Amino acid sequence: MVGQMDYKFKLGKSIYLVIMFVLIIGLFLGIFNSNYILKYLPNKTVIGVNDGESSITRLSDDTLKGLNEDEYLILYNEEDSSSIQLKENILQTLAYMKKKAKAVTIADVTDTFDQYKNVVITFEEVSALPNIPVLEEYTAKGGSVFFAIRPEIKNSLYNLYRKLGIYEIGEFITPNGLKLTSNLLIKQDQMVMKKGEIPDNSSLSVGLDDRSIVYAESIDHIPLLWDTTYKKGKFMVFNGTMLETRENRGLITGAFSLLNEDFIYPIMDMKVVYIDDFPAPIPEGKNKIIYEEYRRDTPSFYQDIWWPEMQKLAAKYDVKYTGLVIQSYDDKVTPPFKKEDQNRNSFVQFGRELLKMGGEIGIHGYNHQSLTVNAKAVEDLGYHAWKNQEDMETSLNTVENYVREIFPNYEIKTYVPPSNRIDHVGEAALRNAIPSISVLSSMYIPDSVNYTTVHEFDQGETFIHFPRITSGYEYTKKKKWAMANAVTSLGVFSHFIHPDDILDDDRSSKKKWSRLGKEYNRFMREVHTDYPWLSSMTARNAGEQLTNYKQADVYIDEKKDRLSVQIDKFPGEMHFILRTKKKIGKLTNCEVEKIDEGVYFVKAKKASIELGLVE
Template structure:
């Protein structure tokens, strides 16, 4: 009996073990299968976000809005203005056609806007074609103030102006009366070296809306309804400059209902010549205020202040290293004067999420042309071989302290760089794929000027502004850069305080207070901007440049499709309406009538409600 019981118990235990083992095996197999599926999904998602996939044919066939640009090919200012407006529209990924004034097509109703890029309106054979276009619902933007000619006298009331024969006047200021530049209502510029325009000294009809004004409250930018459409008039002559592209973008945004366009969305702050050798001895202003030598000031005052500002205002620094300030261009390159500073400051920089960038072995610009750097007091290189050797030394210098660190960004000394220099960079440090120079041309025409773009060779990531001083020029460029590109890109030098001209003979307390105000203003006006290093900003650049954007929209719905989608893309939407719902994107209000749209899917929808 007991043997039978034992046998039964044993059989039950065996069956339990088999059943339990089977369950475990099934569970493990299922878990493994799910794990593999998850890994496959992640791999596919990652692949989808990085590979360029063309939009479906039916999306590509959608008829997109087109802008008609009308210019005078015989006038240099008109051609320059045309080129600048074209570039602005390219950044906004809008379609356009540019035609000489004598070749305006008879049928223009298909165009979303017509943009007039010349002042002499008498060049148009029959202006009623254009006024009829507006009367029937079209929108026209005069991107330069009109001349007082016969055609002007016949249409001045249509475009909102009271006077038929107003005087011309030179003006040197602008006040923004609305948020057509994002979060810039009330911004006033009075710098005569920055803002100059020839304007018409006029007053406007009551049905006009003033968006900006100038000296003595002269209307500078306004819109006026006409029939079923709208005229917008810029009463000035400055929009051919790259500095004012945000003004163009903001004007077009205001002119059109529910206007949406992509942006880079990036905030980058550079410190050039850092880490670098600091001068020995004392500086009068520093010693007076801090009772310490120059080296100690940078270690104990300047750098702690810079770190504190970065933390308070959400900034990452990208720092351009040099080893020495000598002018040696033929070697040997072995003067490692910045070794101690690179160890101390470099460690702090990387700890706070910053980036070390190459500025050069020394501060000699990479060019073989002495004429390009003679005004800087620099020495041109004799050949490419020495440029390569100096950069290889810089890379070895960095590797000796931060083993395995990869340099990805090059900052040209004094923003001067030749094509020979670009080749030398690739040979010396192949990991460098980013160049950070200038976006706006310098007065002497010697700087390396960039657009935001990339090629197989380099990511071009220009800086827009510089200096510790929050001057009106900086404020203006920041407002324009934020509105068109969604970018704040700024650089400073540690030793600005040591130079009487660059410091404006101000103390570090005054300079740091101004810089703090700048960073605070940017954070408060554009809290949505992504704080990035130079290398991180190139990911935003690639997502932006790769994207092919298509829209279907009416008064209630905006449907967007992004071809070549890399995982996310940001847009600016200007609309007077409330956002009811969204799918495939996140929408955030960023001023009175602008929204940031963060697309997380290649297809997204925004539902609009009533006016807010």
Template sequence: MKNNVSFSWLFLPILILALVSAAIFIERAGISPTIREPSLNFLKPKEDETNGELIEGEPKSLVLYDSVDDDGLRQLTVVTDTLDSMRVRYDIFDINEAYDVNDFIGNGYEVIVITFYNLDKLNQQILDLTQWVENGGRMLFSIRPEITSTFTAIYRKLGIISYGYDFTSIAEILYTSDLFPGMKMRTLESGFVEDTSLALQLEDEAHVHLSSADRNATPILWDYDLGDGRFVVINSDQFLDKYDRGVICAAYSLLYDTFIYPVINSSMVFIDDFPGPIPEGSNEIVYQEFGKDIEEFYINIWWPDMKDFARRYGLEYTGLLIETYNEKVAPPFIEEKSVERYEYFGDSLLDLGGELGLHGYNHVPLVTNIDEIPAELGYPVWSSTEAMQTSIQDLYTFGISLFPEQEFFTYVPPSNILSSEARAWIPEIIPEVRVIAAQYIEYPAIAAFYDQEFEEASDGIIEVPRVISGYAVSPFYQWTAANELVLHYVNSHFVHPDDVLDEERSKGQGWVYLRDQFEQYLIWLESAAPGIRNMTASEGGMAVQRFDRLGVSTDCDNAGCIISLSNFYDEAWLLMRTKLAPATIRGGTITEVTPSLYLIGAQDARVEIDFEE
């Protein structure tokens, strides 16, 4: 009798194994990624457009400053930079020059901003100014005053009941209102500042927005109505830097029952050195946590976690391609031959809806002058301009050979260092580059450090600075992020794959801790910024173009607001701070950010808002 043996039971496991293998092969090796269409487009060069006046009408504000005081000059810069961003037209006046106070209060100004300590420079004229406020004017003290006879004459008009003669240092700041999105009743250590404030007590009618978090609850920012006018007072000598502009913006907006200003509305996450070479060997912390070497960690732990964040929080990563970590600064440049990992990570990022930009052939900044880079950074300098240009061209060629369907619109300088010479020729060497993304915060110690504003440069390059960095957001970066959110409605954040490998960047913490801290920040951002748009760097650049060119004029009363926009293309975004309740909007959309702050999406050059009766 013939025995019939069936092997059909083996078919299902073999089929499953084949399908899994095919899926892995497709993801990690062979299929071209899907390139997502951008949500916006680049605008035509400025010279081809009609450039209207960004800020229409006569100056609404007078900024008084003290030219002989260094802090006063720094404060003047922070104030005027902030007002420029908010599209507030202003005049400035040096209080050391001869003046007639009637020139201040009789020229149709709505606001006077005082940016200096010593009120004695106003002397008895301060009484005329406070009377002007009582009659309907508005005054912002953007820096805490010194205790002088002039201050003593007016302190009660500022809502102050009593004060001490000693200054107090603020160790921790408490956000007591919803003035800053997502920050109400949060505290931040102020160890990154050296703040001194007047120890004082306020009238019950004063509205406090920032205070010390200690038992004294020293008021740091408040508004106080006097007669028909309003004072806003910053009781601090700290807010003198670029990362403090949001405080000035928020304080200025409190002067009005309703105030509207333009914003960018963009959240971007950059991954520097990615795709790039994976360090060989193992790392002690990584091995202790996961029992894996660095390559296994990148492939099986770090990148799956980053993809999970992208899917759950809608992140649109911008990866910055680097070819090698060698330090060659003269040709010939050796092309990387082992490209499988570059293709795997790059394709995977593109499939998530992200984009790739250019970082460097290697990580040596584009500088030829050794004096422009501190020796402690350990970088060599390039042998010549031609060598720098060749290296960037080689990187671009490497990029398009791996990702032929990707346009490399963005360049990020290694270590955010870029010589003025290289900045000038980058658009000529790689014409595809439209966006340069370096750093928002200045570092004067590095001569070639490339700090930026959110703006469109005269050569057409769009400057899109990164604002904060790292997976674990420090108190300083949380402060900076909160300031930038209220000023531009922007989150611009960069990380590195090897942050966990670097003891200084990781603070000795492992990936589990860094991953959890990063997620906590993403949770905060999602809650703090309703309606913020997740974007790649190039899309962020497109949004910056529209913001930078936009002109804004508003006409508001208790019934509603009319917003008139010049240089309007297809969309614009604004924030409206108001004590009133919006009822309807025409020509746009409106999203509540906090009970007193609203995100307006303009769909037309004229937007009308009605308030509830």
């Protein structure tokens, strides 16, 4: 019978081909996910880094000859340290916006201000200004004056106060915090900062007339920033003393953008997140708090909990991490420096996954000893000073070789000094030991420690300075304030964290990871939600973009119905913030996106752009 006959099942050729194809694909994927791919493929292939120079477009000489720049006059009192500090802060803020500015002492004030776009007063004693009537006349004819510090109560103020929109003057007070009654800081309308979350202000108790528009006030309703029209011009007054510091530069930028009609300025447009001490040796054993919460030893926690959460957050909120390698946590500052291999597997895993996410590996150091020969500069940290530059270089060569053994084709570009401290000897060692490093990232906002390395966003003699602005996992209003000011003034979000903050009671404020992780998620979510237009990138790419931004020259021609922008040394694309009450009309060589009420994100696609404006 047929049913009882022997029957042999035979595979067709097509089935064999399918099986072979699946095996080949599986083998390929296995290789791609292994360390092999990172050792034998160029790193630019793996991480998509573009280290090539951007094409730069120059304006013709004839075009440049016909371009003019508005100029801002900053008046200051050379005998008043606060006035000098405020003047410098405003000059730097204007420089970032590529606005031409001139600082003049009150002793050198000329008899006319007509050639200036704005006049800025940076001293309290208005009577020190020798020609107040000239200032009034300048405003009456259409000029704009910004009092960047609250004036003193003297006869000169009583002669002027009604023109400033004030109908009543009381005493000096310390107001309770600050509330934004406008989007002075982009996307932060109605933001409230309580007393202690911002520097204390010395203010005047004032009453304003109906002509005045208030942009910020204290929680107890003392006006802190307002403007008022005076004939054809405008006066603006900051009723406080806190604009001297970097963390408040967004207020200065916002003030200028509200004082002037149709105000446009270039921004850097960068979103950079650093993970200091990553990859780095992970402590063996169990941390009590982590084990109680997750039932894992410390290495397992970082591998199974912390790192997967950081990866998910990066994917969700458009973050590219720049990891800074530490090879050892010993405290040696003299050779020989040991080659640590016990954490090699985790280093390979974390480093590989970081690069595959589009991230970057930079250098933090062989160990966590700051590169300085000054013992006083690190005694509060319990660190050791280095004896000489040669020993520093030996340690840097050790960690560079360690990275190159695992990622042979990888070119290191970024360095972050341990504890954000490095001296000139350390910088010389860094330059000699690892010449490929071009970006040095320390701190932007000074702290109470005199030895912290603080930089502007600039091109130093040796390195591109791309500092960090905020740090940590905790969600705080101070952090949000610094972030919002930097985004408004610079178009930059620059933040760093440490994996081992979780293990330190002080740095974690004794909070468990279950809470810290949620706070960090909230902060990154708000940045992404409020500023989705920020361009996420690594530190090396930020360094390149900063260089392009710094070398470009911007010329703006304002008309009632349009803005024309010319960019010399145009890097291929450049981004701007525009604030206007008008509607956007015809666009030439640019793209515009509304990002807040009356605020627009502008992408210049060519060296000459034009934006039509409709009343």
